[in-house]
Amino acid sequence: MKEKKLQGQIAIVTGASSGIGAGVAKALAAAGATVVINHPVEATQAAAQAVLEQIKSAGDKGIIYQCDVSKEDEVKKMFADVIAQFGTVDILINNAGLQRDSPFQDMTLEQWNFVLGVNLTGQFLCAREAIREFLRRGLVPERSISAGKIICMSSVHEVIPWAGHANYAASKGGIMMMMKSIAQEFAPWKIRVNSIGPGAIKTPINHQAWDTPAAEKKLLELIPYGRVGVVEDIGAAAVWLASDDSEYVTGTTLFVDGGMTLYPGFSTNG
Ligand code: BGC
Helix, strand or coil, rough: CCCCCCCCCCCEEEECCHHHHHHHHHHHHHCEEEEEEECCCHHHHHHHHHHHHHHHHHHEEEEEEEECCCCHHHHHHHHHHHHHHHHHCCCEEECCCCCCCHHHHHHHHHHHHHHHHHHHHHHHHHHHHHHHHHHHHHCCCCCCCEEEEEEEECCCHHCCCCCHHHHHHHHHHHHHHHHHHHHHHHHHHCEEEEEEEEEEEECHHHHCCCCCHHHHHHHHHCCCCCCCHHHHHHHHHHHHHCHHHHCCCCCCEEECCCCHHHHHHCCCCC
C-alpha cells in the first residue's frame, strides 16, 4: 500500500460542505487524516453528509460538525468537542469563505461585516483555538515533525486588487498578514502556518465566471496555463503543506492559480 502522509492525524476543515473545502477534505482523508467536515448552518448539513459519505465509501475517516466560524462560542465548542472525541487536532484548514460583491459606493456595512466576519474573523477564531491546542500538546514526533499545521485559504486577491469586491479583497489581504504574523510568532514552537492562494477554481462561488463557454473563454485570458482550476489542484497542495514533506515551509502563500498572479496582460503589452 502507498504510504499515507497524514496517517493518524486529525484535521479540521472549515467550510467543507462544498467547493474547495470539500475537495480538500477528501484529499486529506485520502492521505490518511481523520477529517472534521465543518459546515455553517443546518441548511448545509445534507451537503456535508454527502461529502462524508464519499470519504467513507473510499474507506477513509471523518465526521461532520456544524459551527459558524464567525461566532466565538461556536468555534470554541467545536475545538473542545473535537479534542474530547479525538484527543487533539493536528491540522487546521482555515477554509470557510464567501463573497458578497457590490460596487463600492453601494456596499452596505452588512455586506462588509458579513464577508470580513467569516473570511477574516472566522480564520482568526479558528487559528487561535488551533494554536492553543498545539501549544498545549506540544511536539509529538510520532504524529508529525511539526507541532501543528495551519493552512489558511487565501486567494490570488491577497495581491491582485479586485474592483467590485473590496470586502473580499480586504479580507484576503488581511489573511495574508495574519498568517505571516502567526507564522513568525510560533515558528520557535515548530508550529507551521501557511496559505494557499487559489486562482479561479471551478466551484459554486464563481460559477458565473466559467459555466458558459463565453464566460470561460474570457476567464482563460487571465490564466496563462490555459485551463480553469479544479478542487483537486488545491487538495494536492493542502496535503503537501500539511505533511512533513513541507517541514521547512512556514509563513508563505503557495499560489495555485495557473499563473494568474503573473499578470498575463503584460505578456503582450507594457
Ligand atoms: C474568488 C473567485 C475568483 C478567483 C479569481 C477567488 O478568490 O473567490 O470568485 O474567480 O478568485 O479571480
